[in-house]
Amino acid sequence: MKIAVSATAGSLDAMIDPRFGRCAYFVIVEVEKNEIKKSESIQNPAATAMGGAGIQAAQLIVSKGAEVLIGGNIGPNAFGVLSSTGIKIVTGVGGISVREAVQRYLKGELKETRTPTTPGFGPGRGMGLGTGRGIGRGGRW
Amino acid sequence: MVQEEVLAEVEDGNKMQIIASTGVKGGVGKSTFAILLAFKMLRQEKKIVLCDCDVECPNDYLILNQRLKNSKPIYQEFPELNEEICKKCGLCSKVCREHAIFWVENDYPKFILDLCTSCGACWISCPNKAINRKKEVAGKSSINKIKDNFWLITGQSKTGISETGPIVREVKERAIKFSKKINADYLIIDTSPGAHCNVIQALLNSDKVYAVTEPTPLGAYDLGVILELTKKLNLLTEIVLNKADVGNRMKIEKIAREFKSKISIEIPYSEKLIKTYCTGRLEKMVNLI
Numbered sequence: 001m002k003i004a005v006s007a008t009a010g011s012l013d014a015m016i017d018p019r020f021g022r023c024a025y026f027v028i029v030e031v032e033k034n035e036i037k038k039s040e041s042i043q044n045p046a047a048t049a050m051g052g053a054g055i056q057a058a059q060l061i062v063s064k065g066a067e068v069l070i071g072g073n074i075g076p077n078a079f080g081v082l083s084s085t086g087i088k089i090v091t092g093v094g095g096i097s098v099r100e101a102v103q104r105y106l107k108g109e110l111k112e113t114r115t116p117t118t119p120g121f122g123p124g125r126g127m128g129l130g131t132g133r134g135i136g137r138g139g140r141w
Numbered sequence: 142m143v144q145e146e147v148l149a150e151v152e153d154g155n156k157m158q159i160i161a162s163t164g165v166k167g168g169v170g171k172s173t174f175a176i177l178l179a180f181k182m183l184r185q186e187k188k189i190v191l192c193d194c195d196v197e198c199p200n201d202y203l204i205l206n207q208r209l210k211n212s213k214p215i216y217q218e219f220p221e222l223n224e225e226i227c228k229k230c231g232l233c234s235k236v237c238r239e240h241a242i243f244w245v246e247n248d249y250p251k252f253i254l255d256l257c258t259s260c261g262a263c264w265i266s267c268p269n270k271a272i273n274r275k276k277e278v279a280g281k282s283s284i285n286k287i288k289d290n291f292w293l294i295t296g297q298s299k300t301g302i303s304e305t306g307p308i309v310r311e312v313k314e315r316a317i318k319f320s321k322k323i324n325a326d327y328l329i330i331d332t333s334p335g336a337h338c339n340v341i342q343a344l345l346n347s348d349k350v351y352a353v354t355e356p357t358p359l360g361a362y363d364l365g366v367i368l369e370l371t372k373k374l375n376l377l378t379e380i381v382l383n384k385a386d387v388g389n390r391m392k393i394e395k396i397a398r399e400f401k402s403k404i405s406i407e408i409p410y411s412e413k414l415i416k417t418y419c420t421g422r423l424e425k426m427v428n429l430i
Contacts, residue, residue, distance in 0.1 A: 046240070049240060050239075051239055051240065052237075052239050052240025052241055052253070052256045053240070055240045055241065055242075055243050055253055055256070056240045058243060059234070059243055059244065059245060062245040063245055063246065077253050077255070077256065080253075081243040081251055081253070084251065085245060085248070
């Protein structure tokens, strides 16, 4: 199983980056039989994107085959697309290293998140999943 | 009809001038100046159309004591996937500069419409023609007749839309068409504060730009930003210094020299101006500019 962790630097001992779309690195940790086997660090190309950083970052970790994402916060756009791919999202983690976060997750100490943790920039943002329009954009003037 | 064609016709037809009132800082008097300018030209027996391009928060109509009339919806086109034709190639996601299309291998692309600027790259590039365009109401434009030879066109975006550049473009196109139809002498564009896409859209093709600012450190810094932008856009720009007799104008003058722009209009600090602004009688203060 592969776990993607948002990190401030490219190693297992780096601290968790509280941001998702604009985090500095993703550390992709490969786990077998509840143990860390190996890890790969990727510099996040979306860190300096003008917009849509969350979408770009989400695309990256899905293409790397991650099944779990561990991080601090996640916005509604990225949350929407990641949930639709079936990735488990764990947020609210911070102040610890990538290694520690993975170990705590494997012990069952970290819970899956069911809703985005940051609001985005406007009402209904990020609900525009798939081909349908989002709820909340058809509002008043 | 695309904007360039409209403009070409305008140039051929009459000598209508497009003048913009802009600035990066909020509250420096962009709208006040635009309205004063309109009234001043009206007194010179010119035919004026004022276009409020601050579509996220238009308020020229409030300053002019109006209720918006003759409103027409503005549509924006968004991509819609035809899953029956889509081959899941992901090209649309790669060409999207806003990163508004999420795609992973072997899956259909997902459009994040709140990030979409309707640029059309996805439907143009799709090799299978699997992306349809779907029209949605994104705002409206309104036309008010303020008095003889003075019209106001107001653009307004729907609340919650984050990319308003396309709405500004459409409002402006409508304003240009309308001005041409009534044979206006001047089209005055009032932009939103800032230096982002919505401001750029409002400024494009202006014959003259007035950068409104005030003699404060913030006003000076923001003046530098807008002058940098209009230089890039290659637009003739002059400075309007509001509240010119208070604060420190040294910094403003320094930036003006740097960009070889001149302070062509100075508006003194005036409590009477504020009172007329608050009561919708700015017309009385035309002599200030």
